[in-house]
Amino acid sequence: MNNDNTITVATKLYGYIAENAHSSRFSVTLNKLYKENGIDAMMIPMNIRSDDVAFTISQMRSSKLSGAIIGSEYQEEALSLVDEASSEALEGGYCDSIMIREGKLIGDLIMTRALERYADRDDFVDDVAMRSQCHYFYDLTTGE
Secondary structure, eight states, X not given: OOTTOOOOTTOEEEEEEETTGGGOSHHHHHHXXXXXXXXXXXXXXXXXXXXXXXHHHHGGGGSSEEEEEEXXXXXXXXXXXXXXXXXXXXXXXXXXXXXXXXXXXEEEOOHHHHHHXXXXXXXXXXXXXXXXXXXXXXXXXXXX
16 A cells, blocks of 8 residues: 555455444554555455345455455354365354455464464553454465
């Protein structure tokens, strides 16, 4: 994302799919990480109703999204909609993230790994779970 906060054809787009995604600080925190580090990517909050979640996730294959974080209210359903899932997601019975690779939806469970990696950081004085997941997703999407 550039300093003008514009989206270009080169910008990698990620969705945050939840019923009230706009009221979460997740996308704001992640977009701040992308911008501070010069990464041309953006997390877009997507307010999706429960009766539209299956359609929304299934259509991700042909969208401009590179992946999405799934709100807790849709994580069990999301697992049933992906083409492949990590062993952690299958074992847990839900997925909290979906990446799109070669037209396939790949479900994963990243929150536990995020907490393991970032929970002990001194700069996380509040909301450790949300900040951990933001940093983990940032690392996952930027390859860092």
